Amino acid sequence: MxxxxxxxxxxxxPEAAAAMGSALAELHANPSSxxxxxQRARVAIEHAREQVAALxxxxxxxxxxxSGGTEGDHAALIGxxxxxxxRGRRVAFSAIEHHAxxxxxxxxxxxxxxxxxxxxxxxGLVDPAAVAALPPDxxxxxxxxxxxxxxxxxxxxxxxxxxxxxxxxxxxxxxxxAGKIPIRRDDLGADxxxxxxxxxxxxxxxxxxxxxxxxxxxxxFRGSAHERGRRGGTENVPGIVGLGIAAExxxxxxxxxxxxxLALRERFEALLxxxxxxxxxxxxxxxxxxxxxxxxxxxxxxxxxxLALDSRGLAAxxxxxxxxxxxxxxxxxxxxxxxxxxxxxxxxxxxxxxTTADEVERAAVIVAxxxxxxxxxxxxxx
Amino acid sequence: MxxxxxxxxxxxxPEAAAAMGSALAELHANPSSxxxxxQRARVAIEHAREQVAALxxxxxxxxxxxSGGTEGDHAALIGxxxxxxxRGRRVAFSAIEHHAxxxxxxxxxxxxxxxxxxxxxxxGLVDPAAVAALPPDxxxxxxxxxxxxxxxxxxxxxxxxxxxxxxxxxxxxxxxxAGKIPIRRDDLGADxxxxxxxxxxxxxxxxxxxxxxxxxxxxxFRGSAHERGRRGGTENVPGIVGLGIAAExxxxxxxxxxxxxLALRERFEALLxxxxxxxxxxxxxxxxxxxxxxxxxxxxxxxxxxLALDSRGLAAxxxxxxxxxxxxxxxxxxxxxxxxxxxxxxxxxxxxxxTTADEVERAAVIVAxxxxxxxxxxxxxx
Numbered sequence: 001m002x003x004x005x006x007x008x009x010x011x012x013x014p015e016a017a018a019a020m021g022s023a024l025a026e027l028h029a030n031p032s033s034x035x036x037x038x039q040r041a042r043v044a045i046e047h048a049r050e051q052v053a054a055l056x057x058x059x060x061x062x063x064x065x066x067s068g069g070t071e072g073d074h075a076a077l078i079g080x081x082x083x084x085x086x087r088g089r090r091v092a093f094s095a096i097e098h099h100a101x102x103x104x105x106x107x108x109x110x111x112x113x114x115x116x117x118x119x120x121x122x123x124g125l126v127d128p129a130a131v132a133a134l135p136p137d138x139x140x141x142x143x144x145x146x147x148x149x150x151x152x153x154x155x156x157x158x159x160x161x162x163x164x165x166x167x168x169x170x171x172x173x174x175x176x177x178a179g180k181i182p183i184r185r186d187d188l189g190a191d192x193x194x195x196x197x198x199x200x201x202x203x204x205x206x207x208x209x210x211x212x213x214x215x216x217x218x219x220x221f222r223g224s225a226h227e228r229g230r231r232g233g234t235e236n237v238p239g240i241v242g243l244g245i246a247a248e249x250x251x252x253x254x255x256x257x258x259x260x261x262l263a264l265r266e267r268f269e270a271l272l273x274x275x276x277x278x279x280x281x282x283x284x285x286x287x288x289x290x291x292x293x294x295x296x297x298x299x300x301x302x303x304x305x306x307l308a309l310d311s312r313g314l315a316a317x318x319x320x321x322x323x324x325x326x327x328x329x330x331x332x333x334x335x336x337x338x339x340x341x342x343x344x345x346x347x348x349x350x351x352x353x354x355t356t357a358d359e360v361e362r363a364a365v366i367v368a369x370x371x372x373x374x375x376x377x378x379x380x381x382x
Numbered sequence: 383m384x385x386x387x388x389x390x391x392x393x394x395x396p397e398a399a400a401a402m403g404s405a406l407a408e409l410h411a412n413p414s415s416x417x418x419x420x421q422r423a424r425v426a427i428e429h430a431r432e433q434v435a436a437l438x439x440x441x442x443x444x445x446x447x448x449s450g451g452t453e454g455d456h457a458a459l460i461g462x463x464x465x466x467x468x469r470g471r472r473v474a475f476s477a478i479e480h481h482a483x484x485x486x487x488x489x490x491x492x493x494x495x496x497x498x499x500x501x502x503x504x505x506g507l508v509d510p511a512a513v514a515a516l517p518p519d520x521x522x523x524x525x526x527x528x529x530x531x532x533x534x535x536x537x538x539x540x541x542x543x544x545x546x547x548x549x550x551x552x553x554x555x556x557x558x559x560a561g562k563i564p565i566r567r568d569d570l571g572a573d574x575x576x577x578x579x580x581x582x583x584x585x586x587x588x589x590x591x592x593x594x595x596x597x598x599x600x601x602x603f604r605g606s607a608h609e610r611g612r613r614g615g616t617e618n619v620p621g622i623v624g625l626g627i628a629a630e631x632x633x634x635x636x637x638x639x640x641x642x643x644l645a646l647r648e649r650f651e652a653l654l655x656x657x658x659x660x661x662x663x664x665x666x667x668x669x670x671x672x673x674x675x676x677x678x679x680x681x682x683x684x685x686x687x688x689l690a691l692d693s694r695g696l697a698a699x700x701x702x703x704x705x706x707x708x709x710x711x712x713x714x715x716x717x718x719x720x721x722x723x724x725x726x727x728x729x730x731x732x733x734x735x736x737t738t739a740d741e742v743e744r745a746a747v748i749v750a751x752x753x754x755x756x757x758x759x760x761x762x763x764x
Contacts (some may be wrong), residue, residue: 001419008412008420009616017406024399024585024624030390034688035697037383038390067449067587070603070615082492103604103614110464110600111493198616203406205449205587205618218492220602221452222485232485233452234391234580236587239621242406306416315417 002359002366005315006352007148007176007292013201013249013353016242020203023238031235032224041237048244052208055247056174056193057184059213064230065240068207069175072194073100073142074107075209075220075231076171080140080192081108083216084169088137092116094126094144094154095335098173101142118143123286124152124336131162140169145177145188149332149348150283151292153177160189169215175199175207179250180289181258191215197239201353202246206239261351262290264360268349269293271364276371280342282333291351294333296342297367300374305347308370314363317348384741384748387697388734389530389558389674395583395631395735398624402585405620413617414606423619430626434590437629438556438575439566441595446612447622450589451557454576455482455524456489457591457602457613458553462522462574463490465598466551470519474498476508476526476536477717480555483524500525505668506534506718513544522551527559527570531714531730532665533674535559542571551597557581557589561632562671563640573597579621583735584628588621643733644672646742650731651675653746658753662724664715673733676715678724679749682756687729690752696745699730 003011012020023044029037031045046060053060066072081091091108093101095117105115116138118130126143134141141163146153160170172190174183179200185193193210197203211217211230223232272279272295282294297305302318309316318330329343338346349363385393394402405426411419413427428442435442448454463473473490475483477499487497498520500512508525516523523545528535542552554572556565561582567575575592579585593599593612605614654661654677664676679687684700691698700712711725720728731745 003410003419005411005415005417005419008415009410011410012406014407017403020406020620021399021403024394024402025396028385028391028393029387029697030580033387033390033697033699035387035692035699037385037387037697067453067618068615070605071449071453074603099605100603100614103601106604107602196616198412203618203620204616205621219485220489221456221482222488223452223481232482233450234578234586236449236585236621238402238585239587239618310417315411315415315419317415317417 002314002363003354004349004351004363005317007199007348007350008317009198009204010201010352011354012203012242013246015249016202016245019245020238020242023241027237031237032226044237045235045240048240051244051248052195055178055183055251056195056210057186058210061228062210062213064209064211064227065235066207066209066231067205067236068198069098069173069194069196070100072196072207072209073098073173074104076192076194077101077104077140077142078108079217079220080169080171080215081113082218084139088139090114090116090135090137091140091142092118092134092138093142094118094120096120096124096147096332097142097144098148098175101173120335122337124150124283124332125286126154126159128155128158128162131159132166134166138168140171142171142173144173145183146180146289147332148176149330150294151176151289152283153181153287153289156188156190164189176289179254180291182254185210197243197246200246200250202243203239206236206243208243257353258290261355264351264355264357265290265293267357268360268364271361272367275364275368282336282338282346293349294346295349296338296346297371298342298345300345300371302345302347304374305345305370308373309366312366312370314366317350318346384696384745385736386731386733386745387699389581389730389732390699391580391586392583392734393736394585394624395628397631398584398627401627402620402624405623409619413619414608426619427617427622430622433626433630434577437560437565437633438577438592439568440592443610444592444595446591446593446609447617448589448591448613449587449618450580451480451555451576451578452482454578454589454591455480455555456486458574458576459483459486459522459524460490461599461602462551462553462597463495464600466521470521472496472498472517472519473522473524474500474516474520475524476500476502478502478506478529478714479524479526480530480557483555502717504719506532506665506714507668508536508541510537510540510544513541514548520550522553524553524555526555527565528562528671529714530558531712532676533558533671534665535563535669535671538570538572546571558671561636562673564636567592579625579628582628582632584625585621588618588625590625639735640672643737646733646737646739647672647675649739650742650746653743654749657746657750664718664720664728675731676728677731678720678728679753680724680727682727682753684727684729686756687727687752690755691748694748694752696748699732700728
């Protein structure tokens with residue numbers, strides 16, 4: 001199987017898996033326990049906290065461990081909005097945010113908060129000027145760093161500056177960007193940064209919310225003083241250990257991997273353009289993650305195409321993995337103004353650490369073959 | 383080290399750790415992905431769902447995977463209260479609930495919900511009649527199955543019957559009970575049952591919320607259709623696999639382990655009573671988990687005692703691990719009417735699968751020795 005679905009989930013680094021195995025065997029105690037067994041687990045967590053902090057260049061005490069990206073998005077958007085409640089009851093987020101941000105806004109709506117949306121242009125970019133035009137009761141703005149479907153990278157520093165000028169806090173879902181491009185939190189200007197382990201070589205079930213010192217956050221999970229009162233619950237020690245190792249490896253390798261993947265991605269796109277008539281690459285005019293290609297193959301519906309790819313040994317995705325199974329066009333592509341008939345023919349290919357040059361060559365042949373098949377059996381798509 | 387702190391966290395079953403190792407290595411895809419790699423991860427999750435369902439005798443589709451007990455308590459209490467909002471804006475819970483339930487009620491308070499408390503008697507038991515006396519706008523009642531500090535087992539069926547008679551939904555935190563005593567959800571009558579992996583031989587970071595069919599629940603994490611819309615977020619595949627194996631082993635072994643631990647616990651208590659003057663076992667007159675002893679050693683403050691125990695190779699806890707480090711008396715013991723001077727001398731010993739008869743003998747000697755030391759160096763405690 002050629003796995004071109006690293007944005008959905010990327011394999012756990014063997015070094016991280018090995019460390020998790022040791023943690024599962026040896027760190028049996030609760031890190032909140034005061035005895036020596038408990039303190040050994042505590043030390044492991046604090047080491048991982050430093051590893052995650054180094055990935056995005058923040059202080060260790062700004063790292064709060066979570067169960068992943070969805071919890072991070074909820075904890076950040078809801079927690080920041082609740083903490084800012086005296087100043088207003090409105091949040092804003094881009095139309096291309098991950099489902100989890102839309103979901104968190106739904107939860108907020110139940111507690112009386114309104115939401116405004118920031119549209120994107122044809123290349124999938126948020127206009128920082130739109131932030132300046134948000135309603136005055138907006139207290140929190142959420143804009144992702146890189147889109148999960150297209151890989152388009154947002155001008156976050158400009159967006160954050162526009163938000164800061166109006167006293168708004170910025171939540172940045174960096175789930176797809178972390179580990180794929182270098183990140184310095186202070187350069188982005190975000191108050192809250194959301195990271196997920198399984199997108200960067202760590203395990204599913206572990207993530208981090210980076211909380212800028214002094215940025216008010218009302219905890220979503222409460223109880224004892226876990227994570228300095230910012231996230232209740234016994235820490236996922238093995239998951240956190242794995243996330244830490246993966247973060248350290250990613251920090252060390254991101255520059256080299258970035259260049260390697262970009263070359264592979266460009267070769268893949270060139271092969272697709274040469275072998276598949278009519279292919280359209282979305283967001284091609286914007287800065288993009290080096291590993292992501294979102295391409296439409298007109299007259300080859302993506303659900304049929306994915307089946308044909310899968311049967312030929314190529315794993316890819318139609319938009320977000322979370323939405324798999326549906327034939328609805330991706331809201332991200334619709335927000336970019338992609339016509340419905342093109343949007344329902346979009347496939348996301350996301351390369352990763354295990355991807356080889358040979359796989360790229362073979363995958364391009366498989367795609368061309370599958371598109372031909374689907375087009376011939378399907379006729380016109382409406 | 384003799385580890386008598388299994389209620390804080392118990393070692394991961396080697397079979398569970400091995401299965402997690404395989405999952406980390408092989409199930410790299412996202413279970414929401416439609417391709418074959420994704421479907422392999424999906425199959426593993428659904429197998430674990432059946433294993434967890436069997437532990438508490440429910441249908442697999444009633445099992446929702448979470449990140450652990452704290453998330454479970456929050457998702458259940460908040461989700462049930464929000465879903466019942468048209469009928470009232472009040473929840474009730476016992477005074478001895480885990481911090482996470484108190485924390486979830488704090489979150490609810492932010493969204494306009496009031497809370498009522500159910501007291502406990504001297505043995506730590508909730509009176510089912512108190513449920514009948516709750517204010518009429520109460521929609522959800524939370525009572526744990528077994529207390530984490532004392533091991534006292536609540537008369538849940540009677541409590542649930544009283545709640546049902548008034549149309550209230552019942553949330554039952556079964557975190558400490560699951561795996562230690564046999565549980566049939568339908569015998570308990572709870573609408574929502576909360577389970578945590580690391581209390582029953584599974585990993586930290588994985589748990590389950592059992593949602594009775596037809597019991598309304600507003601999801602706390604939203605996004606895509608994960609867990610049938612009841613919990614957004616990519617599933618923690620290795621953690622869920624480990625939880626499933628641990629649940630299956632626990633279901634198979636609980637009856638035998640129950641008898642074995644009860645004999646060890648009774649021997650330990652007998653040794654303490656024989657060798658430590660003035661020892662008081664809390665909740666001794668109530669049904670208790672077979673593995674838990676919460677005992678006060680008058681004139682030996684628990685923080686000093688725990689240090690002495692730790693230095694002699696015995697890991698135990700003062701009340702909840704989550705509250706370690708503080709010298710405040712346990713709210714659980716205070717709710718039971720234990721005087722402050724006795725409550726600050728309480729230590730929880732919790733036995734587990736790895737506990738041997740020899741450890742019990744040695745631990746009793748260590749405790750007697752440590753109590754003598756602390757009493758002699760400390761004098762009267764106020």
